[in-house]
Amino acid sequence: MSAKIIDGKAIAADLRARVAGEVATFRAAAGRAPGLAVVLVGEDPASSVYVRSKGRATREAGMESIEHRLPADTDTATLLALVAQLNADAGVDGILVQLPLPAGVDTQAVLLAIDPDKDVDGFHPVNAGRLATGMPGFVPCTPLGCIMLLKSVHPTLSGMDAVVVGRSNIVGKPMAQLLIAESCTVTVAHSRTRDLPAVVRRADIVVAAVGIAGLVKGDWIRPGATVIDVGINRTDTGLVGDVDFAGAVQVAGAITPVPGGVGPMTIACLLANTLDSARRREG
Numbered sequence: 001m002s003a004k005i006i007d008g009k010a011i012a013a014d015l016r017a018r019v020a021g022e023v024a025t026f027r028a029a030a031g032r033a034p035g036l037a038v039v040l041v042g043e044d045p046a047s048s049v050y051v052r053s054k055g056r057a058t059r060e061a062g063m064e065s066i067e068h069r070l071p072a073d074t075d076t077a078t079l080l081a082l083v084a085q086l087n088a089d090a091g092v093d094g095i096l097v098q099l100p101l102p103a104g105v106d107t108q109a110v111l112l113a114i115d116p117d118k119d120v121d122g123f124h125p126v127n128a129g130r131l132a133t134g135m136p137g138f139v140p141c142t143p144l145g146c147i148m149l150l151k152s153v154h155p156t157l158s159g160m161d162a163v164v165v166g167r168s169n170i171v172g173k174p175m176a177q178l179l180i181a182e183s184c185t186v187t188v189a190h191s192r193t194r195d196l197p198a199v200v201r202r203a204d205i206v207v208a209a210v211g212i213a214g215l216v217k218g219d220w221i222r223p224g225a226t227v228i229d230v231g232i233n234r235t236d237t238g239l240v241g242d243v244d245f246a247g248a249v250q251v252a253g254a255i256t257p258v259p260g261g262v263g264p265m266t267i268a269c270l271l272a273n274t275l276d277s278a279r280r281r282e283g
């Protein structure tokens with residue numbers, strides 16, 4: 001049997017269309033477009049591609065994209081001054097500093113400087129704390145997109161066993177928080193987990209976010225489980241996820257492809273967060 005393929009591209013297109021419609025309403029009422037500022041430091045090829053895609057998607061949704069491209073040798077003080085300027089700019093509803101920053105920059109200081117009420121990435125500790133305590137804030141875009149993909153298969157996730165492989169601040173930890181909020185029983189596994197295959201085999205829901213190409217094998221998947229693959233790994237054979245798709249698709253009940261699964265949802269959720277921010281700021 002072969003798993004249902006979860007079409008992230010189609011689900012993201014629906015969300016983007018919905019956001020674009022709501023942006024039009026916002027513009028008519030507020031007399032301005034929501035604005036998203038994206039900061040790229042250096043010329044990392046993958047980051048440049050992401051930033052270009054984010055800019056295009058922002059404009060297609062009817063929002064204003066404000067792009068700041070700075071040289072790789074930009075120092076922390078310069079970046080902090082730019083963030084302060086964006087914090088103070090009433091036309092900027094969302095601020096996204098593309099990660100990773102060059103090694104010489106104090107990433108923590110930069111993320112801490114972003115106004116939590118413009119932190120559409122949801123990376124500021126205030127927003128991480130809001131998520132952990134169930135208070136409304138900005139939720140990181142990739143895990144938010146993963147929840148939407150899961151709900152396209154299971155409208156209610158309550159009581160399901162979920163295993164998140166990976167414990168990053170950007171995906172693993174917020175993913176676990178969101179699954180807890182959906183009343184899943186959540187296990188967070190990582191590189192030091194003993195007998196990872198056995199842990200993954202317990203899961204009704206597997207979210208793989210470790211950045212290791214093909215780590216999660218087909219025979220680790222419980223038959224019928226739903227598999228969300230967050231990995232985007234560049235290999236000689238092209239882009240592959242953290243899940244061995246060819247093996248897992250034979251066993252899973254539903255699975256996201258790479259590309260065309262989680263990736264498109266991240267940008268769609270960024271647009272949704274930016275619109276939310278603009279609405280909150282207009283009161």
Ligand code: GUN
Nearest residue numbers: 096097098099100121141
């Ligand atoms: N680098 C990889 N993913 C992301 C993301 O979602 N936001 C930012 N700011 N940087 C990233």
